[in-house]
Amino acid sequence: MKPPAFTYHRPATVEEALATLDRVGPDGKVLAGGQSLVPVLNMRLAAPGHLVDINRLTALSYIRAGNGSVRVGALARHADVGRSPAALPLMRQATAHVAHPAIRNRGTTVGSLVHADPAAELPAVLSLVDGSVSLASTGGVRTVAAAEFFTGPLESAVRPGELAVEATFPVPPPGTRSAWLEVSRRRGDYAVCGVGVLVTLDPGGRVTRARACYISVGPTPIVVDLTDAAPDWDAAGRLAAAAVDPGDDVHATAAYRRHLVRVLTARACAMAVADD
Amino acid sequence: MTDHVVNLVVNGVPHEVRVPARRLLSDCLRHDLGYTGTHVGCEHGVCGACTVLVDGAPMRSCLLFAVSVDGSSVTTVEGCRAPGGGLGPVQQAFQDCHGLQCGFCTPGFITTITAYLRENPDPTEAQAREAIGGNLCRCTGYQNIVASVLRAAALVREPAP
Numbered sequence: 001m002k003p004p005a006f007t008y009h010r011p012a013t014v015e016e017a018l019a020t021l022d023r024v025g026p027d028g029k030v031l032a033g034g035q036s037l038v039p040v041l042n043m044r045l046a047a048p049g050h051l052v053d054i055n056r057l058t059a060l061s062y063i064r065a066g067n068g069s070v071r072v073g074a075l076a077r078h079a080d081v082g083r084s085p086a087a088l089p090l091m092r093q094a095t096a097h098v099a100h101p102a103i104r105n106r107g108t109t110v111g112s113l114v115h116a117d118p119a120a121e122l123p124a125v126l127s128l129v130d131g132s133v134s135l136a137s138t139g140g141v142r143t144v145a146a147a148e149f150f151t152g153p154l155e156s157a158v159r160p161g162e163l164a165v166e167a168t169f170p171v172p173p174p175g176t177r178s179a180w181l182e183v184s185r186r187r188g189d190y191a192v193c194g195v196g197v198l199v200t201l202d203p204g205g206r207v208t209r210a211r212a213c214y215i216s217v218g219p220t221p222i223v224v225d226l227t228d229a230a231p232d233w234d235a236a237g238r239l240a241a242a243a244v245d246p247g248d249d250v251h252a253t254a255a256y257r258r259h260l261v262r263v264l265t266a267r268a269c270a271m272a273v274a275d276d
Numbered sequence: 277m278t279d280h281v282v283n284l285v286v287n288g289v290p291h292e293v294r295v296p297a298r299r300l301l302s303d304c305l306r307h308d309l310g311y312t313g314t315h316v317g318c319e320h321g322v323c324g325a326c327t328v329l330v331d332g333a334p335m336r337s338c339l340l341f342a343v344s345v346d347g348s349s350v351t352t353v354e355g356c357r358a359p360g361g362g363l364g365p366v367q368q369a370f371q372d373c374h375g376l377q378c379g380f381c382t383p384g385f386i387t388t389i390t391a392y393l394r395e396n397p398d399p400t401e402a403q404a405r406e407a408i409g410g411n412l413c414r415c416t417g418y419q420n421i422v423a424s425v426l427r428a429a430a431l432v433r434e435p436a437p
Contacts, residue, residue, distance in 0.1 A: 001318075001319035001320070002298065002300070002303075002319075003298045003300070003341075004298065005277045005296065005297070005298050006277070006297060006298060007277060007297070008280065008297030008341075008343055010343075010344075031341075031344065034339055034340065034341070034344070035321060035336075035339055038300075038321070038338075038339040038340070038341070039320035039321050039339065042300075042319050042320050042338070043320060051297070053341075053343075053344050055344055079333070099321075099410070100324070100409055100410025101334060101388075101392075101407075101410060102324065102327050102334040102335050102336050102388065102410050103321060103336065103339075103410070105330075105333040105334060105335050106330075106335050106336075106339065106340065187406070187409040188409050188410055
């Protein structure tokens, strides 16, 4: 359970980091919080020749709200996002379910997006708000929408030589409430099923839009529009359960995961609307 | 692969150590610096036994490279004693409440709870359970550890004479 040997790089600037990533190419891996990467190395599931440690790029540790979105830099830790007044309420609600405090103190939100674990919370939040990730390289910066960013289980659109420098979470319309619920075998463990919801109410309290995202029930985060069923949240739960296609695995059967999608959807929507 | 010079202040004592990049902070503390109070359980971030405070914040030392936290201050269980020596409040609470049996997981609990009580000096029982949610104990069944968190909070608020 010790990581394989690698060559360590500790760039002092983003430019230096990009130059190093460009030089090492497919044999390089970015080390941010490392809370997913280091277990993978310890278990020898990966053996990159070069690690590019971005922990000194403190200019990237920001969480900023403005111009209709929340921007999270590559070095913002989960714990920072979880207590940031600039973060969306759903970002804070979901972050409370990311592993444990000791992991959240080091792990980064953008790192979790790049890792693209289908059981991770923030990729689903980014998908639900139609957010995007900015990928920098020596060739420039490209921005990839969440819908194209998560390409498979543990697979994202990041190419060799690229550094995910920022994630953008657009602010939902005024009157939008949110909630996050999940079920896991142990507190902080991978979710058997997790649900995030955004419910938009007009000034009269009528639901104008309801959407939900799901984790651990597919290879990538799944977003389902529940507006047609609202405000009958039991019907919304049934709609969602019909829309997902979870698989069986050692942790839960597909039928149980589908059951959780139905029940947690109804509960989360009711919670979001009740929340004042 | 070249070695790297790493500077760490451990429990207030500065150290300079030369380690390969792959050296985990947990192994650096134990093998290079002799702080064997930090225990290594799962080595993939699940069990919490290796939890230390890095610049005051609890982190898994098995998920950090020593070279990556170069320049940090680290607090291990050895640093959780009372300022004048003897048991610190969290350690005392574990003794008072029988919060340990084999003791393997205890260093991770002591560091985690020490940091948590700075954030929340008066936790409810539910908050105490949440605070230790990232640490596994295979002996106690957790009841006495929850009691220890509450007892430690009381000791921190009003130190015994």
